[in-house]
Amino acid sequence: xxxxxxxxxxxxxxxxxxxxxxxxxxxxxxxxxxxxxxxxxxxxxxxxxxxxxxxxxxxxxxxxxxxxxxxxxxxxxxxxxxxxxxxxxxxxxxxxxxxxxxxxxxxxxxxxxxxxxxxxxxxxxxxxxxxxxxxxxxxxxxxxxxxxxxxxxxxxxxxxxxxxxxxxxxxxxxxxxxxxxxxxxxxxxxxxxxxxxxxxxxxxxxxxxxxxxxxxxxxxxxxxxxxxxxxxxxxxxxxxxxxxxxxxxxxxxxxxxxxxxxxxxxxxxxxxxxxxxxxxxxxxxxxxxxxxxxxxxxxxxxxxxxxxxxxxxxxxxxxxxxxxxxxxxxxxxxxxxxxxxxxxxxxxxxxxxxxxxxxxxxxxxxxxxxxxxxxxxxxxxxxxxxxxxxxxxxxxxxxxxxxxxxxxxxxxxxxxxxxxxxxxxxx
Ligand code: AMP
Ligand code: MG
Numbered sequence: 001x002x003x004x005x006x007x008x009x010x011x012x013x014x015x016x017x018x019x020x021x022x023x024x025x026x027x028x029x030x031x032x033x034x035x036x037x038x039x040x041x042x043x044x045x046x047x048x049x050x051x052x053x054x055x056x057x058x059x060x061x062x063x064x065x066x067x068x069x070x071x072x073x074x075x076x077x078x079x080x081x082x083x084x085x086x087x088x089x090x091x092x093x094x095x096x097x098x099x100x101x102x103x104x105x106x107x108x109x110x111x112x113x114x115x116x117x118x119x120x121x122x123x124x125x126x127x128x129x130x131x132x133x134x135x136x137x138x139x140x141x142x143x144x145x146x147x148x149x150x151x152x153x154x155x156x157x158x159x160x161x162x163x164x165x166x167x168x169x170x171x172x173x174x175x176x177x178x179x180x181x182x183x184x185x186x187x188x189x190x191x192x193x194x195x196x197x198x199x200x201x202x203x204x205x206x207x208x209x210x211x212x213x214x215x216x217x218x219x220x221x222x223x224x225x226x227x228x229x230x231x232x233x234x235x236x237x238x239x240x241x242x243x244x245x246x247x248x249x250x251x252x253x254x255x256x257x258x259x260x261x262x263x264x265x266x267x268x269x270x271x272x273x274x275x276x277x278x279x280x281x282x283x284x285x286x287x288x289x290x291x292x293x294x295x296x297x298x299x300x301x302x303x304x305x306x307x308x309x310x311x312x313x314x315x316x317x318x319x320x321x322x323x324x325x326x327x328x329x330x331x332x333x334x335x336x337x338x339x340x341x342x343x344x345x346x347x348x349x350x351x352x353x354x355x356x357x358x359x360x361x362x363x364x365x366x367x368x369x370x371x372x373x374x375x376x377x378x379x380x381x382x383x384x385x386x387x388x389x390x391x392x393x394x395x396x397x398x399x400x401x402x403x404x405x406x407x408x409x410x411x412x413x414x415x416x417x418x419x420x421x422x423x424x425x426x427x
Contacts, residue, residue: 024294024301026407027365031333033291034305038312040172040340041264043195049183052175054236055193056340061169063186066159073099073117075132075154078143080114082129082151092142099124114143123155130154162186172342194340200263200311201228202242202255204271204280205318210244223393224269224316224323231327232267234427235335247277256283260309264338267331270318272302280304280315288313296364296407299390300326312338319390325367325402328426348425349404351417352380358412359388360405369399372420382420399423 025033044058073079080093093114099105101120109115109126117123117130129151137144162168168182175183175191183191208222209215222244232239240263245255252271259266271280272293281304284290288308293315295303299322304315314331316323352372360366370382382403385395402421405412412418 024296024364025292027295027297027329030292030295030303030305031330034312034330034334035337037291037305037307038334038337041195041197041338044192045195046190046192049180049189049191052183052191052193053177053180055175055191055196057169057171057173057175057179058192058194058340060167060171061183061186061188063162063164063166063168065186066164067161067185068156068158071123071128071158072101072156073119073121073123073130073154074156075130076119077117077130077132077154078114078136078145079117079123079127079130080109080145081111081127084111085129085149085151086145086147088147090144090146092139092144095138095141095143097124114145128152128155170342172340174336174339174341174343196236196238197264197335197338198238198240198262199232199265199267199335200240200242200259201225201232201267202245202259203269204245204247204252204255206247206277208244223320224318227320227324228267228269228327231324231332231427232335235332235339237335237339247271247279249279249283252279252283253287256287256308256313260311263311265312265314265335266308267314267316267327269316269323272304272315272317274302284308284313284315295326295330297325297329298364298366300329300367301364303330305330317390320393321369321390321396324396328402329367332427347421350380350401350420350422352382352420354383354403354412354416354418355381355414356384357414358384358403358405358418360409360411362408362410365407366405366409367421368403368405369395370401370403370420371399372401372422380420382418 093112095116096113097105098116099121101118104122105115105124109124115124131145131149132154168186169179173179203222203224207219209219211221225241229239242255242259245251268280271278281293284304284306288306290304290306293304294301299319300317302317303326306313316326358368368388369385371385372380372382374380385398388395400423404419404421
């Protein structure tokens with residue numbers, strides 16, 4: 001990253017500065033640079049198990065117990081000694097009692113005897129095998145069992161799930177319902193987690209008005225803060241909403257400073273192109289440091305990434321669709337890295353036959369919006385949501401996937417197979 005100490009002379013394109021280059025980065029390169037730059041938050045706290053959902057584990061968890069702690073039955077059936085199983089002809093066993101889950105049978109089981117046993121119940125002394133009840137004919141006080149069973153069947157061994165001392169969860173694990181259950185099964189009620197990152201957001205633009213006010217000529221409602229707030233909330237970070245910032249040098253710098261003192265990351269929208277009223281990149285360049293600011297993708301080509309004070313900075317474009325596309329492709333992985341998530345998820349991609357003709361110029365990676373459908377024969381097909389303008393938020397709202405068109409791809413004819421990223425895999 002370069003640091004510019006001197007103000008830019010008027011009319012100088014930040015792209016012309018040494019180290020930035022004119023060439024836009026590929027999305028993969030941009031993502032790799034961001035991940036290399038972002039460090040997980042250092043702070044930590046201990047929270048109750050229920051509150052740990054969506055948080056990131058700070059320490060490894062080793063089991064202090066064997067799970068299960070006792071040999072128990074995987075079925076409702078009859079427990080007996082495996083060496084007693086009949087080899088050829090059916091045999092009858094005397095039923096001497098019942099072992100319930102949580103209420104074990106306490107006596108010893110001898111030859112020719114068995115105990116009625118429920119799923120999860122401890123295997124009584126003298127038994128090592130369970131015959132499921134569907135395979136048993138009960139005749140008076142006797143259980144008649146056919147040949148063909150295996151010694152040790154339907155029994156869950158001590159420590160089969162997790163052994164005492166074994167690593168149950170690694171640091172950096174995102175805690176989902178399965179991990180909450182696992183921690184509970186180990187008897188852990190208090191969980192060490194990383195601090196939740198704070199992400200400050202603001203919108204830039206003199207045309208933006210808050211909801212609840214009348215729109216004047218040329219004014220629009222600020223929608224980007226709502227999509228950003230939604231996407232960030234789904235990731236489980238704390239959002240600091242700094243509202244709308246006017247298109248002046250002073251207001252922009254003041255907003256940067258207010259954001260940097262209270263947040264680990266700053267995400268803004270608008271003002272990153274090279275228009276007359278675009279102060280975001282300039283402010284980052286003059287008072288922070290710019291990592292890059294052009295990515296060869298559509299929508300979302302001007303996107304500024306860098307650092308301002310201690311915070312990492314993402315200046316997203318102003319167009320509402322560009323905000324969402326760049327957030328999912330670049331900010332989301334960064335936020336996960338900031339949260340300290342180690343198990344980086346691979347995006348779910350599907351190949352689908354495209355039903356509509358798609359216009360596409362070679363030279364940049366495109367994320368068009370589509371509707372993906374599963375066919376009765378198990379294959380997928382996708383159609384465009386129509387008008388793909390970067391300002392057309394309806395194209396996002398009606399879509400359930402991105403149609404990803406690679407760099408060198410030209411127009412897509414109906415029937416061609418394309419790669420699709422379902423929104424279902426996105427936070
Ligand atoms: P800019 O990148 O600032 O030039 O903005 C590009 C386009 O996005 C313009 O049409 C803006 O009016 C629009 N835009 C910018 N910010 C927002 C916002 N917060 N909500 C809705 N539209 C916006
Ligand atoms: Mg603007």
